[in-house]
Amino acid sequence: MPEITSSSSDFDTLRQQAIALRRAGHSRRRIRDELKIHNNDLLNLLLQDEPPPTWTKRPNAKDDLRDRARELRLQGWTYDRIQLELGCSKSSISLWVRDLPKPEPRYTPEEQQALMHAGLARLRSAQDEERERIRHAAHQETSELSDRELFLVGVALYWAEGSKSKPHARRERVTFVNSDPGVIETFAAWLDLLGVAPEHRRYRLLIHESADLPGAHQYWADVLGVDVDVFSRPTLKRHNPKTVRKNTGDDYHGCLVVSVNQSAQLYLRVEGWWGGIASHARSRLR
DSSP, rough: OOOOOOOOHHHHHHHHHHHHHTTOOOHHHOOOOOHHHOHHHHHHTTTTOOOOOOOGOOOTTTTHHHHHHHHHHHHOOHHHHHOOOOOOOOHHHHHHTTTTTOOOOOOOHHHHHHHHHHHHHHHHHHHHHHHHHHHHHHHHHHOOHHHHHHHHHHHHHHHBBBOOBBBBBOOOOOEEEEEEEHHHHHHHHHHHHHHHGGGGGGEEEEEETTTEEEHEEEEEEEHHHHOOOGGGEEEEEEEOOOOOOOSSSSOOOOEEEEEEOOOHHHHHHHHHHHHHHHHHHHHHOO
């Protein structure tokens, strides 16, 4: 092809050829090669205002989602339902359907509230089931203990909840206080393991004066499998009218104090056992 001159007729002729090729579906590269044009600025002038063929337009990956979103909106779906169905953002949905009429509410406010409460109830039920599953699985992991394991559990339990001798207050006696029946049962089993005879054990209640004292004595007697008569005189907590108590009702049984007579040596052994456990843990940390 001859060189392009500066005359407008040559330019018009070349432009007509470029547009004809473009409308025939040719790419810019092919038009450039066909017309021997090596200047992009000139090519842009030749194709100015001429739209590219349809095949050069990249398909929008969201076109199908947009069409589906509009279809669902026309069916009365909410943004939340469309989002769950299509997996796209609410901002995109809003752009796609904002020109469509807002659907009429499917439910009255009372029905919506009832549906919300029903959904919350199902959610809480599922959460409760999951909690129970976790508890049950963990329970199975520790439902069988060797004597050695029970021994170590008892030592740690006593050092956490039992009375301890201090330099300023020497009390070398095994005394344990707790309100949890499972903890009391574990402590009693530990005493059995150590060979502490039942006649060496003493039981006393720490309980509020307004509580059901006979009922509390019977409760702890049933927990320990002992007679009510073995309990010593209880220690009653006086009522303070300025205090709002939460430990009331049928589930309140006070705290049980379990002490062992003539237990100075046992206490010293517990102190030594715990010192060994703590020393081992300390060495692992270091």
